[in-house]
């Protein structure tokens with residue numbers, strides 16, 4: 001589901017980069033460690049701050065990323081070019097695509113990053129299935145998500161354009177990950193609103 005104008009401003013503003021690096025990426029690093037030299041995928045990359053973090057904080061060698069919104073793809077390409085990251089043989093590959101049909105071979109990735117995307121996806125279970133498909137056995141899923149407790153908040157709900165039906169709680173998310181062969185290695189949650197989670201694909 002595409003973002004409304006308000007959320008688009010939030011996730012493409014400079015403050016988002018600070019939050020994503022200092023809070024989200026820092027917490028995921030603490031929970032799961034670095035990727036070190038692997039090929040990683042970011043789903044729903046927004047303005048590309050997660051791609052940058054995968055490269056310089058997590059030590060990924062090659063990053064692939066896509067977003068369902070062509071405007072985001074353009075913003076990410078511009079942002080990463082501005083930061084000098086779009087050059088060389090290991091330049092990130094960014095494309096317009098949907099998490100339901102990831103344009104990648106099965107077992108291609110050493111890690112997948114989800115920074116606040118799944119809660120926008122109506123069929124989030126189908127998305128988990130597709131994410132599992134493109135991961136190598138033993139690969140790591142790094143995930144930061146908004147839980148049902150936040151989506152159901154009436155004030156938040158007025159500002160955001162999220163699907164409202166069948167949103168996940170932390171136990172639901174954990175159960176669906178396990179069902180798809182993931183082992184949750186560590187997580188932290190902020191009440192029933194947010195979760196930072198690292199899982200290994202068995």
Ligand SMILES: C[S@@+](CC[C@H](N)C(=O)[O-])C[C@H]1O[C@@H](n2cnc3c(N)ncnc32)[C@H](O)[C@@H]1O
Pocket residue numbers: 001002003011016020043044045046047049050066067068069072097098099100114115116117120121
């Ligand atoms: C809340 S934003 C997060 C953006 C970025 N990951 C960040 O943390 O700043 C959610 C992003 O997911 C994208 N998105 C939503 N549904 C998607 C889907 N089905 N497939 C791929 N991307 C999707 C949106 O276009 C948006 O860029």
